[in-house]
Amino acid sequence: MKTPNLFNIYQKAEEQNNMNTEMVIKTQTIRTIELFAGVGGFRIGLERVKEKNKKFQIVWSNQxxxxxxTQHASDVYCARFGYENHSNEDISTVDVSEIPTHDLLVGGFPCQDYSVASTLKNSHGIVGKKGVLWWEIYRILEEKKDEAPKYLLLENVDRLLKSPALQRGRDFAIILSSLNNLGYAVEWRVINASDYGMPQRRKRIFIFATKIDTKSYKIISDNLPKIVVNEKGLFAKAFPIKKVEENNFIYGKLSNDLVDITNNFNKMTPKKNSFLEAGIMINGEYWTTKYESKYEGEKIVLGQLLEDEKNIPEEFFINESELEKWKYQKGAKSIERVNKTTGHKYLYSEGSMGFPDCLEKPARTIITGEGGASPSRFKHVIKVHNRYRRLTPIELERLNMFPDNHTLGVSNSKRAFLMGNALVVGIVEKLGDGILRMS
Known part of the structure; x- marks a missing residue:
């Protein structure tokens, strides 16, 4: 009887084990790319989530x-997550073949003019404005074809629903129609983070797109719009709302011709809002409504997230000599201004703001100009132990639910700028949990 070759047996067993491991990894991991990554807000939120052995894995990122x-955001990103599979180049110059196959595409893209100049003959391609980053997302989806991701999770400012001013909703209609042409159904929701217990009043639109043959697509296709929005959709599960009745929904149908939308959408009633704070789109039809949040959990306020005062550098405190300048910026005022084009003089007025900021409420929205010692209307100022001061970078990170010192390594002003550009990580975490449950 021939003695078995133990080496071959072990080798085959090891190969089989590796195959099994690869299968487990494949079934348990949602491969994700993060576009317009900033300092990694989407990544932090998604990597915090695990559900029944499923998880997200960032396989490629671009900033x-x-x-x-100097690429400050990209430098911070790489310092926290490493350089592997990270691209620090203009996304419009990246060949789509260089982007790994992925299941989920995430990103916070700028609110721009998404209008279309023309369609490309004999293809589904389009010619959008140069430098408009929505069309880079579109390019990736289109060129990936059958390997395009199953899911998209995108973030933007809520004015996207109303832009441009003279043709309200046109830009969002272009996004919805282009996703429909690529085979996606869409849910969207404008979410104010503080409405769900988070420490900042930051209102942003989140867009979830899902391809046919996914569980989330089936939820949208098999249920009435009011059921999706109220109960069964991704946003309904992650961020509950008070019930919206069917007669409160607006219905519309989109052209699949993006040039036609560019030229004609909402031309008859340009000041009327076509899209409201919540909605779905499938097969070119959409239903949209206003809503009220429903939340009874713990609420985090600004005062809970402050650093120990003994750790605050003196540069963040406001001198008595500067205090009146801050009070002026925060107060009500009327200022005469001149239109540079017409020379017309007019009175610019603004109301007063709370000064100092209330510690018993969620913080106001962080803006990119939060840093620096110069007096400003929009920077946060708090009063602790009878002293006025600005917020530190760590406190700004906490308001976005980032880890402490995530942005360490650049100047304090730049750290504030990066947080002004970031999102509230807790929202992404809850949405990521919903996506895992649906996958």
Missing amino acids: WEPSTK
Whole structure:
């Protein structure tokens, strides 16, 4: 009897084990790419989530800031997550073949003019404005074809629903129609983070797109719109709302011709809102409504997230000599201004703001100009132990639910800028949990 070759047996067993491991990893991992990554807000939120052995894995990321030579956001991203599979180049110059196959595409893209100049003959391609980053997302989806991701999770400012001013809703209609042409159904929701217990009043639109043959697509296709929005959709599960009745929904149908939308959408009633704070789109038809949040859990306020005062550098405190300048910026005022084009003089008025900021409420929205010692209307100022001061970078990170010192390594002003550009990580975490449950 021939003695078995133990080496071959072990080798085959090891190969089989590796195959099984690869299968487990494949079934348990949602491969994700993060576009316009900033300092990694989407990544932090998604990597915090695990559900029944499923998890998200960032297989590629891109961050490029065209207006600066030093790439601060990308540098912070790489310092926290490493350089592997990270691209710090203009996304429009990246060949789609260089982007790994993925299940989920995430990103916070700028609110721009998404209008279309023309369609490309004999293809589904389009010619959008150069430098408009929505069309880079579209390019990836279109060129990936059958390997395009099953899911998209995108974030933007809520004015996207109303832009441009003279043709309200046109830009969002272009996004919805282009996703429909690529085979996606869509849910969207404008979410104010503080409505769900988070520490900042930051209102943003989140867009979830899902392809046919996914569980989430079936939920949208098999249920009435009011059921999806009220109960069964991704946003309904993650962020409950008070019941919206059917007669409160607006219905509309989109052209599949993006040039036609560009030229004609909402031309008859340009000041009327076509899209409201919540909605779905499938097969070119959409239903949209206003809503009220429903939340009874713990609420985090600004005062809970402050650093120990003994750790605050003196540069963040406001001198008595500067205090009146801050009070002026925060107060009500009327200022005469001149239109540079027409020379017409007019009175610019603004109301007063709370000063100092209330510690018993969620913080106001962080803006990119939060950093620096110069008096400003929009920077946060708090009063602790009878002293006025600005917020520190760590406190700004906490308001976005980032780890402490995530942005360490750049100047304090730049750290504030990066947090002004970031999102509230807790929202992504809850949505990520919903996606895992649906996958």
